Amino acid sequence: MFFLLTSFVVVAIPYVIERFGLRVRFGLFALLFWLFVFQFVLIFSIDALLQNFATSMPDLLESMLTTLGGFAFVTIGITPIITLVLAAAYLLFALGQWLFDRDEKDMPTPQRHFTVAIDGPAASGKGTLARRIAEAYGFHHLDTGLTYRAVAKVLMDQNMPLDDEFLAEKAARSVDLTKLDRAVLSAHAVGEAASKVAVMPAVRRALVAMQHSFAERPPGAVLDGRDIGTVVCPDAPVKLYITASPEARARRRYDEIRSNGGGANYEEILEDLTRRDARDMGRTDSPLKPAADAHLLDTTEMDIETAFLSAKTLIDQALAKNTH
């Protein structure tokens, strides 16, 4: 009787803990507990049956009951042993999990991605600033203007019209962010063509999807363009809107082309920039405008380093907020 009582306690305790204490239950201890109860009931009911009715029952039934009772009697000792072994294994596993979780909590949490969104009109200096920031913080950089330029270049190379949305969308879907060649795409004419394909919603949808996933690259990404703060990364913790007078921007572009050995006409460049600004600001889908929470930076009278230091102050403040 002492053996049965002890066995009952051994199978009952893990069952009760499993039933009422565990969030994830496999029912293993419940199975062992009810198996034990079943064995117990078999032994005693068969014993009672045999004691009272053995003489009146057929021999075959009597021997079957005797075998069954004997089997239950022999195996009832195994159930608590299995329960004990499993409970010990379970305890060891739980202890290991607890130690592992505790070590994990002590580890610094991996930094999530951080996005700097930079928008502004042509030649305002946003690309130069974006590259400088990316370099200083070890972030990835995407000049989204190049993606629109790549679409325009595909169409131009194949003598296709720039206003066919179906063809332009197909070209947009073929853009590979790892193969954007600034040297090839930076031509003035490609920029002009890019602003034409950029008015088409299907083109924007295709490119924005790529830009959006680029922005999620850890540890951070800097994207510059026209709709980064408003459409591509509306939740970016730092948004900058870089601007400069049209004359200053035309002068910068003129100097840039000349220093690369190209021929340029300042008046023509100013005219092109003004026309491109008007197209980019006036289109229905994702027009160029500062996001409501963007910091404005007018670089007309500001050199590149000063612009970078202003941006750095804002980024450092946002990074400090992010980690506390």
Ligand SMILES: Nc1ncnc2c1ncn2[C@@H]1O[C@H](COP(=O)(O)OP(=O)(O)OP(=O)(O)O)[C@@H](O)[C@H]1O
């Ligand atoms: N603050 C600044 N002062 C003087 N020159 C600058 C300044 N910022 C950028 N530049 C120069 O102006 C030119 C245009 O800059 P950048 O290419 O960065 O402009 P952008 O806004 O990215 O142009 P786009 O929209 O056409 O890509 C470059 O030659 C760059 O060196």
Ligand SMILES: Nc1ccn([C@@H]2O[C@H](COP(=O)(O)O)[C@@H](O)[C@H]2O)c(=O)n1
């Ligand atoms: N996010 C963007 C980026 C660019 N565009 C269009 O592409 C043209 C070329 O851009 P650059 O920055 O390389 O000069 C630009 O004029 C825009 O029309 C855009 O729509 N959205």
